[in-house]
């Protein structure tokens with residue numbers, strides 16, 4: 001029940017009290033029953049089933065008028081096509097009759113066709129004669145009528161014949177053989193004829209042959225496209241339509257990027273109500289979108305930062321505090337531009353501290369030097385070591401912040417989490433701190449081995465551990481991690497790091513596996529695959545936000561065209577950020593000419609990471625058997641193959657199949673049947689494991705182990 005309904009009795013009681021309290025003055029008796037009567041009439045009008053729905057509101061009347069107009073405009077064409085279908089049906093029926101099909105089929109079925117041959121032939125001849133006779137009589141009748149009554153008789157005869165044919169050929173739901181096979185392109189014809197939409201849903205196998213759709217709101221032009229809301233038949237789910245958006249786009253003959261499918265939720269929606277929006281043309285073409293923060297003097301880092309627009313031109317903002325972001329794409333798709341947008345929002349808040357590391361070493365991030373507390377640009381060994389040192393410094397800072405926070409009273413820090421007031425209080429020293437790393441793979445892939453507290457580990461793996469810690473523990477004390485990579489594979493960004501990155505943005509990638517690595521397991525099967533984006537669509541990607549978007553809290557992911565900011569505009573934002581910091585006296589570190597590292601307790605950092613004990617970076621978390629053996633056997637295939645038969649695994653690992661199945665089951669990895677081609681190329685259904693399920697199990701187990709290690713390390 002809604003709040004409004006709950007409050008209604010309270011309001012009426014209040015009104016009654018006022019009436020009773022009021023003094024009744026002579027001559028001021030209520031003399032105008034008019035409004036009440038009017039309201040009663042309106043109430044009756046709105047509720048009465050006898051009043052047509054079209055007369056109940058202006059909008060309904062407008063829709064009805066449009067419907068009538070559309071009907072009138074379409075009727076000549078519908079009449080002609082009905083007559084055409086009628087002629088086809090009559091000719092088809094007559095042919096079957098004259099060729100004695102029914103009799104012939106019966107004889108065939110009872111295998112007596114040869115015996116009945118003479119009878120069938122006689123009957124055929126007879127029916128031809130009847131046909132001839134009827135045709136001659138009809139022609140004679142028309143001729144006589146013409147001679148007696150003149151031209152109008154011919155018109156009347158043609159009218160009667162065509163009306164009869166039209167009735168015979170009218171479109172009936174499910175009538176087979178009445179629909180031309182080549183119906184022509186469906187693009188936008190559905191806006192005029194909802195039957196086309198129903199056919200598209202059937203063709204895309206989203207509803208059955210005998211099922212239909214209920215139109216909740218007829219197609220209307222909305223923005224730069226057409227919108228329609230439909231109810232699916234009972235038991236059909238809107239979520240399935242979203243999942244099979246591509247099939248529906250194909251059935252409607254539009255590019256899938258042009259089709260938006262959303263579930264209608266809340267009071268006016270339910271699990272089977274779908275909102276469809278089809279763009280008139282490619283929604284991602286046209287001039288780049290201007291970044292709104294170019295025109296603001298200051299931005300509050302706690303507010304969502306404008307990121308781009310979806311196909312319907314709705315603005316999509318990105319909340320950064322409390323979360324982290326990973327951007328993945330093949331080169332030249334707009335990764336750096338996309339990463340600079342949230343960075344710009346943070347730069348325009350003078351109370352935000354920035355760690356900017358650019359693995360590419362170009363001039364993309366040079367302007368940020370003017371505001372960055374720590375800045376590294378380059379891919380040499382010394383740069384990677386500097387990144388490591390600054391990250392270690394930040395991990396120590398996170399620990400110190402937690403320690404300081406525990407001493408704050410409840411009024412300042414009610415939830416042992418950072419608040420806007422804490423982040424701006426310079427005495428507390430806990431500003432929102434963003435770590436922005438472009439081309440992070442450069443640092444994560446560094447193979448140099450180093451010794452951390454007596455254990456050998458590569459520099460790349462150590463940086464991954466530091467980032468994992470920052471993304472996992474940092475948000476509570478105001479750390480925001482933003483990573484961009486052109487190599488979104490599992491070897492580059494380890495699963496333990498990926499698992500803690502909240503928001504994901506995938507611009508165009510090579511294939512669905514890479515897309516899933518950025519966006520999350522099985523996102524392609526839920527209808528989100530960044531490898532299907534077009535190369536010409538620079539800056540267009542799929543965003544899977546950590547929190548809500550304007551596109552609806554229920555939206556798992558949304559295709560977004562990011563705002564665009566050229567180098568000059570980016571530089572001007574950085575300059576503005578510097579002026580703001582100078583005024584607020586928050587310019588520190590590199591930007592203030594101070595690159596000296598802070599003194600830190602290395603051992604405490606290693607303990608906090610809980611990963612300093614790892615002996616080998618290639619298996620950062622020691623997986624339990626048989627998962628470890630499966631990972632070792634599959635190697636790169638774990639990312640490249642979709643499915644591995646159980647028999648192959650049990651043979652390769654030399655294990656007892658039932659024991660193997662039980663152990664894998666305990667790790668929540670269960671086999672399924674799947675069609676795979678065998679050596680002869682024949683497709684067979686075999687039992688086995690989807691590599692996505694194996695990867696999910698690895699992530700789950702790694703996370704559990706890391707958290708256990710972490711809580712051990714957190715023990716004082």
Ligand SMILES: Nc1ncnc2c1ncn2[C@@H]1O[C@H](COP(=O)(O)OP(=O)(O)OP(=O)(O)O)[C@@H](O)[C@H]1O
Pocket residue numbers: 288289329330331332333334335336337338360486538539540561562563564
């Ligand atoms: N939102 C956008 N709108 C329009 N064009 C864009 C957008 N984002 C990027 N571009 C175009 O794409 C080009 C490549 O962008 P960018 O340099 O960000 O790509 P990248 O993925 O970082 O490339 P690399 O991997 O080489 O660093 C830019 O020069 C720009 O012209």
